[in-house]
Amino acid sequence: MIFVTIVKFLSNALKIIGMGFFVFSAYQGTFSATGNSTTVFIGVAVLTVIIVVTHIIDEVRR
Secondary structure (H helix, E strand, O other), X not given: OHHHHHHHHHHHHHHHHHHHHHHHHHHHHHHOOOOOHHHHHHHHHHHXXXXXXXXXXXXXXX
């Protein structure tokens, strides 16, 4: 039972970290002088991978 709780916590923490990285990348790519559209695309790619991985983890956990 404790293992399921730990996996759920890690999955949710990974999602929050991914969303934070996406917001940072979007901000840097949009408003920073050194950022460009590539930065935004990298943020989208990382967020997509994290969502897919955590979805797979959640399905395996069930």
